[in-house]
Amino acid sequence: MTTAKTGNQNQTLESMKNFAEQYAQRTGTYFCSDTSVTAVVLEGLAKHKDQLGCPLCPCRHYEDKEAEVKNTFWNCPCVPMRERRECHCLLFLTPDHPFAGKEQSIEMDYINQVRDSMK
Ligand code: SF4
Numbered sequence: 257m258t259t260a261k262t263g264n265q266n267q268t269l270e271s272m273k274n275f276a277e278q279y280a281q282r283t284g285t286y287f288c289s290d291t292s293v294t295a296v297v298l299e300g301l302a303k304h305k306d307q308l309g310c311p312l313c314p315c316r317h318y319e320d321k322e323a324e325v326k327n328t329f330w331n332c333p334c335v336p337m338r339e340r341r342e343c344h345c346l347l348f349l350t351p352d353h354p355f356a357g358k359e360q361s362i363e364m365d366y367i368n369q370v371r372d373s374m375k
Pocket residue numbers: 297312313314315330331332333334335337342343344345346347348
């Protein structure tokens with residue numbers, strides 16, 4: 257099934273995917289063994305990047321998203337990730353994490369498939 261996403265939105269998703277792959281390699285972290293988690297988080301980050309101009313962490317509730325973006329703490333990669341390699345979204349997992357998989361890459365086709373299955 258094809259989606260009605262604009263080219264711009266798909267580009268954002270692809271740029272978040274590229275960021276996550278490079279960042280996982282750089283930090284020695286891995287995507288979740290349940291790759292649908294990775295796909296959903298990337299989609300959430302891309303949505304925030306399109307809406308707010310910044311990939312605010314998608315796994316938290318905010319009273320005021322614009323203010324949070326300015327605060328920068330939860331802009332991905334957030335401070336806990338940068339300082340302690342702690343990602344509560346399970347996007348970046350250290351190898352000893354019980355949910356860590358073996359991958360540092362993910363296919364766009366798969367991300368789109370997960371997105372379509374959630375509609
Ligand atoms: S917890 Fe931090 S590193 Fe993980 S997705 Fe959210 S902002 Fe990014």
